[in-house]
Structure formats: C-alpha cells, structure tokens
Amino acid sequence: MTKFIVSVLVLLGLAVATSLNMSAQVLPGYISYRKGNLYDPEGNLMTEATVRRYIGEQIFHETFVGARRQYRTGKTLALVGIPVLVCGVTMFVVGLNLDDDFDYDSDDYCFPSMAAGGALIAGAGGALMDVGFPLWIIGHKRLKWVVNDYNSRETSFLDRPMGVRPRPYISTASSGLGLALNF
Numbered sequence: 001m002t003k004f005i006v007s008v009l010v011l012l013g014l015a016v017a018t019s020l021n022m023s024a025q026v027l028p029g030y031i032s033y034r035k036g037n038l039y040d041p042e043g044n045l046m047t048e049a050t051v052r053r054y055i056g057e058q059i060f061h062e063t064f065v066g067a068r069r070q071y072r073t074g075k076t077l078a079l080v081g082i083p084v085l086v087c088g089v090t091m092f093v094v095g096l097n098l099d100d101d102f103d104y105d106s107d108d109y110c111f112p113s114m115a116a117g118g119a120l121i122a123g124a125g126g127a128l129m130d131v132g133f134p135l136w137i138i139g140h141k142r143l144k145w146v147v148n149d150y151n152s153r154e155t156s157f158l159d160r161p162m163g164v165r166p167r168p169y170i171s172t173a174s175s176g177l178g179l180a181l182n183f
Helices: 001-024 048-055 059-100 113-152
Strands: 030-032 037-039 167-173 176-182
Touching: 030 113, 037 113, 048 059, 048 113, 059 113
Parallel strands: none
Antiparallel strands: 030 037, 167 176
C-alpha cells in the first residue's frame, strides 16, 4: 500500500512539474515588433530570455540572433555612413573651391588635395550606406518573420491582431463576382 501511495505521489508530482514546464513554454497572446525590438502581449520590451521562452530555442538560435545582429549592424553602418558621406561631400566641394587658388608648382605641395580627400571620405560613407541599408532591411524583415511565425503558431484565429487576420473582399472576374480572403 505504501508503494502505491508513493508511486501515485511521484506521478502527481511529475504531472504538476510537466504542466508547469508546459505553461512556461507556451505563453498566451501575440507578441509585437517595433523598431528592432520585440514586445510581449502587455507591451513590455522583451529580454533575450523572454524571447527565447516565447519563440523556442531553435528559432531563437537559427533566426532571431542573426536577424537582430543584422538589424543592429545594418542600422549602425547606415547611420554612420550618412554623416561620413555628408562630411566627404562637404570636404570635396570646399576643396574644389580652395584648389583653384593653390599653386601646384610649388615644392611644398606634398599632400593630396582636400577635394581628393573629400572624395575618398564620401566614397567610404557611400560604401557604409551601401552595405548598411540592405543589412538593416533584411534584419528588419527577418525579425518581423520571427514575430509572425510565433503569432501564427501560438495564438488562436480570433486572438490574432487585425493585420494577421484574413480580410474578405469581393473581386470581379471575367466569369462574374467572387469572394476572396487575403491573409
């Protein structure tokens, strides 16, 4: 009889532990994404640990970490590239105006002109932007995919935000009118 009671208590403890573990893995409500950050259903900024609990280990490591890195790197490169480009163009224009009065035949001319330096700096700024903007955009889309993937898996049809719910509309075709659903 004692073995029976102990085995029932062990099974009951396992059931409680399993239910607690399952409740930690599946969290109700949908998460949202704004400006590179994920927010929980209450609108609070999510930490890495919270994101990992919501979306799961596999998607966290395969997609979220890389997407966040892409987003941040791209944003940094693009936002650094803009002022570098502006400074380079300014140096180039000022250098063009200054170089008109410079005596190139003198012996103390040993540095490249300000216009050439400005062109190099402007090129560097343009290169930073050329690399940064695509990374920023791709990271943004991948982060949105992570959020939409979680929301489509974990929320019921009626709990989804309006942007995720299908929208019916009536369309015309050669054979008449039709009803279509946009997801």
